[in-house]
Amino acid sequence: MKRLNSKSGCAVEVTLSVMGGTWKPVILFHLLPGKKRFSELSRTIGGITQRMLTLQLRELEDAGIVLRTVHAEVPPRVDYELTELGHSLQPVLIAMRNWGVQYARRHDAAGGRHDDACAAAMPSDAADSKQKVA
CATH class of the missing domain: 1.10.10.10 (Winged helix-like DNA-binding domain superfamily/Winged helix DNA-binding domain)
Structure with missing residues (x-):
């Protein structure tokens, strides 16, 4: 370790x-x-x-x-x-994902692609936090 x-x-x-x-x-x-x-x-x-x-x-x-x-x-x-x-890392990982989507939307035309790549892996109870940030 x-x-x-x-x-x-x-x-x-x-x-x-x-x-x-x-x-x-x-x-x-x-x-x-x-x-x-x-x-x-x-x-x-x-x-x-x-x-x-x-x-x-x-x-x-x-x-x-x-x-x-x-x-x-x-x-x-x-x-x-x-x-x-x-x-216990779920909130950190969801926050990193949401930040990445927002950053990509502002600085990269591929923002939607990044969002789609993670959407399938996102747990269902995290969908609410996605909507709050997005």
Whole structure:
């Protein structure tokens, strides 16, 4: 697990040490609605290699954010889901998504595309917060 002591004394640094980077917030966002298999995550998250997805999931599992369940089947089936601690990141992830949509609308003609890419992954109880911000 990464070191949690922040150099700056700012708790934002601790948060970023656990869930920061390019892929972790995206992975977490796509796990908000519920369990997903590795192949589902890989298909849903465009541009991520299998190796990177594996590494990021392992780090999130080590941090206690993601739960990995291996089912004794042939072929083996592995599910990933958010832990209770992982679900506590939902407001942060929804806020990041909403901010990104607003930013894209102001600065990029592709704003709608970004919104559509996340809409399928958004949990149903987050739809209310989307409408408030959008």
